[in-house]
Amino acid sequence: MAETKREIERKYESDDSGLPDLTGVAGVASVLDKGTMDLDATYHDTSDLRLAAAAITLRRRTGGSDAGWHLKLPVGPGVRDEIRAPLSDTVPGELAALVRSRVREGQLVPVIRLRSGRDVRDLLDAEGRLLAEVSVDTVRAERLFGGEGHAQWTEIEVELADGGDPAFLDKVEKRLRKAGVRPSKSPSKLARGLAETKGGHPRPKDHGPAEPVTAGDHILAYVRAQRDAIVELDPAVRQDAEESVHDMRVATRRLRSTFRSFRTVLDREVTDPIGVELKWLAGELGVGRDHEVLAERLTAALDDLPATLVSGPVHDRLRTWAKAGERGSRRRLIGVLDSERYLTLLDRLDAVAADPPLRKAAARKPEKVLAEAVRKDFAKVSALVEEAVGQPPGTDRDLALHEARKKAKRTRYAAETARPALGGAAKDLVKSMKSLQSLLGDHQDSVMARTTLRELSAVAHAAGESAFTYGVLYAREERRAERVEETVPGEWKKTSDSMDV
CATH class of the missing domain: 1.40.20.10 (CHAD domain)
Structure with a gap:
């Protein structure tokens, strides 16, 4: 049975210097090192990337605490609803139904594989409550359909704790910017992976001229x-x-x-x-x-x-x-x-x-x-x-x-x-x-x-x-x-x- 989780996160460019010290962020009493994990995600889409064009991601991921199928639907800037289903070999029917208005007569196929080494930190308040999870992800992308090639990059991801105040992310960003870290130019790992491997890109929407004239x-x-x-x-x-x-x-x-x-x-x-x-x-x-x-x-x-x-x-x-x-x-x-x-x-x-x-x-x-x-x-x-x-x-x-x-x-x-x-x-x-x-x-x-x-x-x-x-x-x-x-x-x-x- 699928479950839905509201995901509020921000992504940042990173280099080999790793994660800046975040103990100075207002409200953060301690930073807990959660260790590293290996994540392996295969993203599915149509051959002409209709889901990616709509900023929708559908993936099968192993590794970590939430292995399974994840469908992410955009809600607003930096906000997505993630619908999860148990791990299986094929796309779960309940998730396929949720993208049917996009896929229609098309077929969902594996388009790109992203393998990430994730180094995780929890930001905790004075009472030990989770404020946000911060990770440094080293990502390796491999194009599977519609193109070819590989790409690799490192990024920082900050995800707000369930029920947290989104304003807290502004405080974290202020600290990161002070350390020279800048927001990512790509809205998601999938978008960056598609952009940096050879092959097709999401088709643009037919929105007409920027300013209506006639x-x-x-x-x-x-x-x-x-x-x-x-x-x-x-x-x-x-x-x-x-x-x-x-x-x-x-x-x-x-x-x-x-x-x-x-x-x-x-x-x-x-x-x-x-x-x-x-x-x-x-x-x-x-x-x-x-x-x-x-x-x-x-x-x-x-x-x-x-x-x-x-x-x-x-x-x-x-x-x-x-x-x-x-x-x-x-x-x-x-x-x-x-x-x-x-x-x-x-x-x-x-x-x-x-x-x-x-x-x-x-x-x-x-x-x-x-x-x-x-x-x-x-x-x-x-x-x-x-x-x-x-x-x-x-x-x-x-x-x-x-x-x-x-x-x-x-x-x-x-x-x-x-x-x-x-x-x-x-x-x-x-x-x-x-x-x-x-x-x-x-x-x-x-x-x-x-x-x-x-x-x-x-x-x-x-x-x-x-x-x-x-x-x-x-x-x-x-x-x-x-x-x-x-x-x-x-x-x-x-x-x-x-x-x-």
């Missing part, structure tokens, strides 16, 4: 950012990390909205079929997410009720309903991420980013093209809001408000895309649409909550239980939706009056 540049920058977000969130979704499903779903929706809003720039004959697949993925991601959000809403509402209004095993029934949805949706979601349909979608997004289907308007200045698209989306929201507030309370109004919410979200994403070109006006519109989206989202959540409460009430009644509490919750949700409906006209008037894109 309308097409701006839109493609947004498209690429959302494509990257989907791929990068894949491992987190598989690990059920907090908010990861929501964030991936948002990225899919942003992409689909961008394709729909900017059809004058991107050829819809190419993007419309991809939009269908993005809608499918967002729907699959939403199965569990919507159930989870609804369960949280109903649980909070139930907890807010006085005990005198709770009749029957309502808490138990609600928990059972919530857990049943969670189990089923989780299995289904992993199946989606492992499916050929999903991996094909990622390939198609890569193709759009690398060879975009640009139309004539893509070469025009962004201010006019982007503003026209944003205004067009805003007009659709306006028509839907006016239609909704003109309807009597009931199903038709609920549906119209839900459609207005979806169009508000689309307008928000269009304004996000245009913000670098349009500046403050687009920023203000993003804020307004986000507020409207939140307001109408609360209304839609109330609609869904009432539907679920009716279903739970029917099940409880059939089991001979009291349905009273479900009725109380239903009435509260109904009043909550009414308050939103009363608020919408005034909020929309303020938004319309301030629209200046």
